Amino acid sequence: MNGVRRESGQVFVPPQAMEALGRAIFVRSGCSPAEAERIARRLTGANLRGHDSHGVIRIPRYAQWAADGTQVPNQTVELLLDQPSFAIIDGRYGFGQTIGEQAIDIGVAKAKAHGVAVTALRNSGHLGRIGDWAERAAARDVVSIHMVNVRGSLLVAPYGAVGRRMGTSPFCAGIPVAGGEPIILDFATSLVAEGKALVAYKGGKPLPAGSLVDADGALTNDPTPLYGTVPPGGYPDPNNGPGALRAFGDHKGSGLNFLMEMMAGALGGSGTAGANDEPKRRRFCNGMFSFYVDVAAFDTDNGFAAEVKSYVDFVKSATPSSPGGQVLVPGEKERATLAERTAGGLPLAEEAWTDIVATARSLGIAEAEIEQAIGGPA
Ligand code: NAD
16 A cells, blocks of 8 residues: 545545655654654554554654654663662653553563562553554563553542543453453543544544533533643643543442552552642653563463463353354454555544644645655645
8 A cells, every 4th residue: 555545535545655754754843853753663563453542643743742742762771779679760741652562661660570560650641542563562472451540630520520630541451362362451440542532532432421511511412622722723731621431330440540540650659640739730640550471480281372262262262142143352453454454554633643743734844745645745
């Protein structure tokens, strides 16, 4: 596939073109070529796996964050505490795509040496799709569980409330399967991730019913209560609206979200999403509290992979609830989307694509360079 193509009101961008344009944008934003490649590849990778909310739609916001100092290019983590099987890691507001890799590699190395490990990452830039981090650990045959909060991000109303008190705090776990694909469970504890509201706001896939609560307490799938009125040419800011996202699963999802704040925010040292009597929002960052288990240390009978595969088959043999339906295990949907989009390109709403190209232009990237990156006109 060469160049972007338009079909049914969408723009289809070849993954390599998206990565090339992303690289150019992040180099202009002050990232080293290696970091720019990492960010562009991971954001494109999120779209390839169907998580448009944590993909290239974030490029304009990331570029803005690099410009205003919210996220700092080319950072290296600092180990605030370095014990044999646990560590406290300061991400120093670096780009999450860089900081996440470094933090996971620390946790995995400790688990490989001691069987289990725990890491608390604080002050990280946006860590994007958390499944990336579970996949990185699984590739080294390490089970991992990640509890994430978003300090300074008040987007979600707790169960029974209208007012925002929580972020979209994702939970993620990865189970490696020797000789097979890992199981990756990865979801926001809000009914939808904020980026999915952004995608819908930009004309992409509509939200499920009742994803938001408006200022009057009515449930809606209209993303506008999250963003409020966006000035012409302005970028939708989810901090500005009068409504809120809702936690998934009523009191259960709201409770899980609360737990993320306790672990990643309070215990991990990043701080929770917010507090009473604070005149200013807390500085935005992701905190991530992670647990690692080396499969080799526990799998004394060497039966783990076979048991996982057997259970996957058992689950998938359940009769689908709708005719022709499929029973999937965590991570399967993403792999199917990856295969489809690698071949057919990333489907983007026209407005989302226009915003990315406009970001490139605003950073002084010449039209010829844009066209060279994407293999034709935008
Ligand atoms: P989602 O609702 O699409 O759920 C995804 C999970 O459900 C995956 O594990 C997937 O394999 C599984 N799944 C999907 N369909 C399935 C089916 N039919 N049968 C069985 N399993 C199925 O995810 P989401 O809540 O929209 O989250 C999207 C992304 O946003 C995640 O990658 C998350 O890490 C990310 N996120 C990041 C932050 C951050 O601050 N960095 C915040 C919120 C969310």
